[in-house]
Amino acid sequence: MKGPMIISIMLTVLGMTALISLCLGRYPVTLGDLAGFAGLQISDGAAMDDRQYHILKNILIDIRMPRIAAAILIGAALSVSGVVFQSMFINPLVSPGILGVLAGASFGAALGMILAKNWLVVQLGAFSFGLIAVFAAVAMSALGRVDRLLMLILGGIISGALFTSLLSVVKYLADPYEQLPAIVYWLMGGLSAVDGNTVLAASGPIITGILVLLFLSGYLNALSMGDEEARSLGLNVNFLRFLFILMATVISALTVVMGGIIGWVGLLIPHIARMIVGPDNRILLPASALIGATYMLIADDIARLLFSVEIPIGILTSLVGIPFFAFVLRKAKKGWN
Amino acid sequence: MTLIAVDHVTYGYSHKPVLRNISVSFAPGEIVSLLGPNGSGKTTLLKLLLGLYRPQSGQVLLEGREVFSIPPKQLARRIAYVPQMHRLSFGYRVLDVVLMGRMPHKPFFFRYGEMDHQAALGALERLSIAHLKDRPYTEVSGGERQLILIARALVQGADIFIMDEPVNGLDYGNQIRLLSRIADLAQSGYTFIKTTHFPDHALWIADRVVMIKDGRIIADGRTAEVVNKTNLYRLYNTHVDVLGLNGGGRICVPDALRRFGGRVGMRESRTNGGIHKLAQASG
Numbered sequence: 001m002k003g004p005m006i007i008s009i010m011l012t013v014l015g016m017t018a019l020i021s022l023c024l025g026r027y028p029v030t031l032g033d034l035a036g037f038a039g040l041q042i043s044d045g046a047a048m049d050d051r052q053y054h055i056l057k058n059i060l061i062d063i064r065m066p067r068i069a070a071a072i073l074i075g076a077a078l079s080v081s082g083v084v085f086q087s088m089f090i091n092p093l094v095s096p097g098i099l100g101v102l103a104g105a106s107f108g109a110a111l112g113m114i115l116a117k118n119w120l121v122v123q124l125g126a127f128s129f130g131l132i133a134v135f136a137a138v139a140m141s142a143l144g145r146v147d148r149l150l151m152l153i154l155g156g157i158i159s160g161a162l163f164t165s166l167l168s169v170v171k172y173l174a175d176p177y178e179q180l181p182a183i184v185y186w187l188m189g190g191l192s193a194v195d196g197n198t199v200l201a202a203s204g205p206i207i208t209g210i211l212v213l214l215f216l217s218g219y220l221n222a223l224s225m226g227d228e229e230a231r232s233l234g235l236n237v238n239f240l241r242f243l244f245i246l247m248a249t250v251i252s253a254l255t256v257v258m259g260g261i262i263g264w265v266g267l268l269i270p271h272i273a274r275m276i277v278g279p280d281n282r283i284l285l286p287a288s289a290l291i292g293a294t295y296m297l298i299a300d301d302i303a304r305l306l307f308s309v310e311i312p313i314g315i316l317t318s319l320v321g322i323p324f325f326a327f328v329l330r331k332a333k334k335g336w337n
Numbered sequence: 338m339t340l341i342a343v344d345h346v347t348y349g350y351s352h353k354p355v356l357r358n359i360s361v362s363f364a365p366g367e368i369v370s371l372l373g374p375n376g377s378g379k380t381t382l383l384k385l386l387l388g389l390y391r392p393q394s395g396q397v398l399l400e401g402r403e404v405f406s407i408p409p410k411q412l413a414r415r416i417a418y419v420p421q422m423h424r425l426s427f428g429y430r431v432l433d434v435v436l437m438g439r440m441p442h443k444p445f446f447f448r449y450g451e452m453d454h455q456a457a458l459g460a461l462e463r464l465s466i467a468h469l470k471d472r473p474y475t476e477v478s479g480g481e482r483q484l485i486l487i488a489r490a491l492v493q494g495a496d497i498f499i500m501d502e503p504v505n506g507l508d509y510g511n512q513i514r515l516l517s518r519i520a521d522l523a524q525s526g527y528t529f530i531k532t533t534h535f536p537d538h539a540l541w542i543a544d545r546v547v548m549i550k551d552g553r554i555i556a557d558g559r560t561a562e563v564v565n566k567t568n569l570y571r572l573y574n575t576h577v578d579v580l581g582l583n584g585g586g587r588i589c590v591p592d593a594l595r596r597f598g599g600r601v602g603m604r605e606s607r608t609n610g611g612i613h614k615l616a617q618a619s620g
Contacts, residue, residue, distance in 0.1 A: 090426045215446045222437050224426040228389050233493070234413030234441030279427035279473075 003283040006276070010290035014072070017297045021068050024301050027059055034060075066196040068297065073199070073206050074191075074255040075265060075296025076289040079273070080210050081248035082266030083288045087220040087281055088244055089149055092274075096252045096266035099152065099245065100159035104133020105256035107163040110170040110183045122186075123198065123257045130253030133159045134245065148227060189260035189314025191300055202254045209251040210289060216243065220281035262314045264321030265292060271328045340365045340528060341386060341404075341416075341497060346395035348381060349552070355381045357552040358395070363530055365496070368523045370539035370560070371532045373549035374573055379532045382549065383499050386530060388412050399497075413441035417490030419483065421501040428473030431466075431485055432457055438492030460488040464518060480511030484518065498522075500531035504538060516542050536564050536577070540587045548572050561587065 023029045037056045081096040089098065097103065108129025112122035140155035141148065174180040219240050222230045231237045255262065273288040296313075299320065303313045342362035349355035355378045363369055371379040384390045385397050388404040397404040399415060417438075435457040436449050443449075461467040464484045469477055474485055483503055490498050503519070504512040519529055520542045533539060539546050539560055546563045548556040550572055556563045569577040569589070576592035 087427070092427075218440070218447060218449075221429060221433065222440060225437075226420075226426075228384070228387070229418060229420055231389060231409055232387050232413060232416070232418035232499075233437055234410040236409055274427075279429055280433050 003277070007283070007286050007290065010287060010294070014290050014294045014297075017294050018068055018072065021071075021297050021301050022060060022064050024305060025059070025064060027055070029056065029059065062196065066199045067191050067194050067300065069203065070191050070194045070199050070258045071296040071300045072293040073203055074259050074262060075269070075292035075294070076210060077206050077251040077255050077292075078262065078266040078296075079269035079288040079292025080213055080285055081252045083270045083273070083281065083285055084213055084220065084244050084248045085266075086270055087224045088241065089153065090224050090226070092271065093267070094153075095264075096248065097160065099137045099156035099249065100133035100163060101130040101249050101252045102256065102261055103160040103163035103167070104136075105130035105253050106187055106261055107133075107167040107170065109186060109256065109260070110167055110174070113182055113186070114170060114174045114179050126256045127253045129163070130256060131249060133163050134249045136162070138245065185312065186260045187314075188312035189262040189317070190303070190310070190312040191259050192304070192310055194258055198258055202258055206251050206254050209247045209254075213244070213247050213251075214285050214289075216240070217281040217285040220244070220285075224281075260312075260314060262296075263318045264325065265296065265317055268321045268325050268328065269295060271325070275328070338364055340400065342398045343382070343385065344396050344398060346385060346392040346397060348378075348385060348390060348392050354393075355552050356385070359549075359552070359554055360395075361547055361554060361557060363497075363528060365528055366523055366526050367545055368519065368529045368543045369531070369545045369547060370543035371530070371547050371549060372534075372536060372539060372564075372572060373532075377549045378552040379549050380501055383418075383501055383530070383532060386497075387416060387418050387499055410441045414494045416497045416499060417493045417495035419486045419490055419498055419500040419503060421503070421505050426475075428475040430470070431472050431474045431477065432461070432470040434474045434485055435460060435470075435489045435492055438489040438494075441493060456492050457488070460491040461485075463491065464488050478511065480507045480515055483507070483515055487518070487522075496526065497528045497530065500529060502532050502534065504533070504535070512538070536569060536579075536589050540564055540579075540589070564589075 019031070019034070023031060023034060033056060037053070037060060040053065078096055082094075085094045085096060085098050086092050105126040108125035108127070109122050110125075111129070112118075112125030115121065115125075134156075137152065137155035137159035140158055141151035144151040144154075171180060171183055174183060219230075219235060222233050222235055223237070223240065223244075225233075227237050230240075252266070269292040270284070270288050273284055273291050276291075277283045277287045296317075299316050300313055303311045303316050339362045343359055346359050347354055347357055359378075359382065371382060373379045381390070385392060386404065388397070388407060388409075391405045399407065399412075404412065404416075432454075436453060438460070439449060439453040439456060440447070443453075458467060458470065461470055464487060466481060466484050466488065469481060469485070474482060477485065487498070498519075500519075504515055507515060516538060519531075523529055523542075523544075536546075543560045545558065546556070546560045547554060548563065548568060548571075555571055556568045564587070565579050566577060569575075569579070578590045578592060579587055580590055581587055
């Protein structure tokens with residue numbers, strides 16, 4: 001099957017999943033209601049009483065839409081950065097956290113929680129420390145003279161460990177009755193606290209980042225041949241690698257800003273996508289973005305509907321991801337060996 | 338005429354230079370084999386030619402321009418790298434691997450177009466491996482993989498091919514097929530600079546041999562003149578005879594192994610020059 005065809009099928013599936021997710025919830029909304037509501041947005045004539053209109057507006061526009069948008073953005077961003085890191089490090093077992101962005105963001109958010117009551121501070125903390133952690137990893141890698149990629153991975157391990165330790169310090173210092181539970185819940189990942197403004201603010205950079213990565217995806221094929229070969233093909237390897245790391249880091253850090261730590265998506269989805277469309281990054285990247293977005297939407301639907309109490313989505317993605325990943329490893333042949 | 342010249346180049350750490358004050362130049366259409374023991378510096382020389390390393394002193398000049406300072410894209414249109422054992426990554430389609438050769442001709446944000454596909458297919462056809470185009474390149478044989486990388490180099494538009502032990506790991510038949518492809522391409526003007534561990538391969542196709550030991554060039558000249566008993570001893574510290582065959586061509590026969598290989602014939606050879614006889618008998 002041709003690439004554009006597969007992508008349009010995946011896009012349709014994502015769109016349908018989003019529509020269904022919009023209907024699902026404690027307050028049932030039928031597709032008919034949805035159509036009527038959409039009709040009212042365009043022209044006034046349709047029949048719907050004022051009270052129902054306001055309930056629908058509140059549920060759809062204020063509650064479900066931001067959440068659905070967040071799930072789509074987070075799923076796409078984590079999956080795309082997973083692909084980018086896997087191709088760049090020539091290693092299919094690498095995840096977006098490889099350079100320490102998730103550890104840094106966790107620390108930054110926790111620090112924000114004990115320093116200020118302001119949610120904005122928490123978000124800024126998550127974003128900036130995610131970037132700082134990756135910067136630290138890259139800086140450490142420059143100290144070594146041997147294999148650049150290996151040094152980057154080692155730098156990421158060190159930086160990740162450092163910020164995980166710092167996170168423990170913050171947890172230890174936190175007030176055990178209010179702050180500590182807040183930190184713990186936040187680290188489990190979840191979309192219940194997502195608000196429209198955050199999603200709106202994060203969506204610009206995330207979409208830009210994903211688009212830039214999509215446009216540059218052709219270079220990933222060459223980069224995964226190794227540095228020297230890539231350079232002999234005319235690539236400015238250092239500049240491209242900087243760009244890939246920067247974009248992948250920014251979009252992963254923003255997922256943490258919106259939904260906390262949501263594990264396994266960035267590792268699992270690239271594998272599934274690779275099994276479907278093969279390893280060529282030019283199609284693998286968009287396919288991963290769409291599959292990741294759909295996966296995240298479904299996971300969030302389950303998280304909010306399965307029990308009367310919402311499950312943190314990070315727990316869900318890990319519990320589903322781990323056995324599924326074991327299964328994928330068994331099946332995985334196409335695309336990497 | 339000089340195409341690419343290495344001019345008094347030293348490279349390596351100060352306490353342990355890999356190459357010491359090396360000068361050598363290459364002409365268009367030449368096949369040059371770099372011979373030398375492991376660690377002699379031949380791979381380093383290739384990387385200097387590719388502009389991957391910057392010489393500590395001296396310079397590498399492509400038609401008078403310093404290679405290291407030529408922008409990678411421009412350089413890639415002249416010099417292509419055909420690496421040895423590829424670290425196999427993801428199983429890209431063969432055609433996609435060859436398409437990578439079009440990158441030096443594309444703008445920063447690019448998509449491959451019809452022309453790029455035609456160029457890639459053309460190169461595969463030229464090397465008679467078009468049937469492989471949809472296969473994952475991790476699943477083709479070593480010889481085919483080398484041909485694919487040569488096809489990519491052709492698509493790059495390069496006229497200088499740098500090859501690191503191209504026949505390494507290939508079976509005997511594929512070694513010969515690959516070397517004859519290289520000889521064909523050199524006929525149409527491409528320059529090949531390759532390292533090899535087998536003096537015989539140099540005798541088969543190389544116009545010229547450059548011998549490197551401990552970071553120095555110890556011999557450089559026409560293959561027939563340079564590959565001889567004295568030089569091979571200096572290079573590898575082992576006695577090797579280079580014998581002329583009656584039907585033309587030359588062959589290396591290591592002294593130390595003579596008494597093991599083909600006992601009867603070799604014993605005869607001691608008495609009455611039977612190697613010549615054997616060579617004659619076999620064609």
